[in-house]
Amino acid sequence: MKKLVFTSVALFALVGSVYTVSAPVAQAQVKKTTPQPAAIPVPTCPANDPNGCGIYQ
Structure with missing residues (x-):
């Protein structure tokens, strides 16, 4: 047993x-x-836009 351990x-x-x-x-x-941060588009709408920059259409 000792040899196995x-x-x-x-x-x-x-x-x-x-x-x-x-x-x-x-x-x-x-x-x-x-x-590559240039591949991400910059949002052009204000932050409080109720339409969500057209994301809900």
């Missing part, structure tokens, strides 16, 4: 250490996109 703990530690070493490499390859 020792083997399980050793295997868990080994897998954890391999994961922590390989995780930063995988994250370094992620390509980040920059937000």
Whole structure:
């Protein structure tokens, strides 16, 4: 029983250490996109417009 527990703990530690070493490499390859605020149209209606700038039509 002691060998089973020792083997399980050793295997868990080994897998954890391999994961922590390989995780930063995988994250370094992620390509980040920059937000494009110019694609969002600027509202031309006042904030208190009861029609909601035509959104309810």
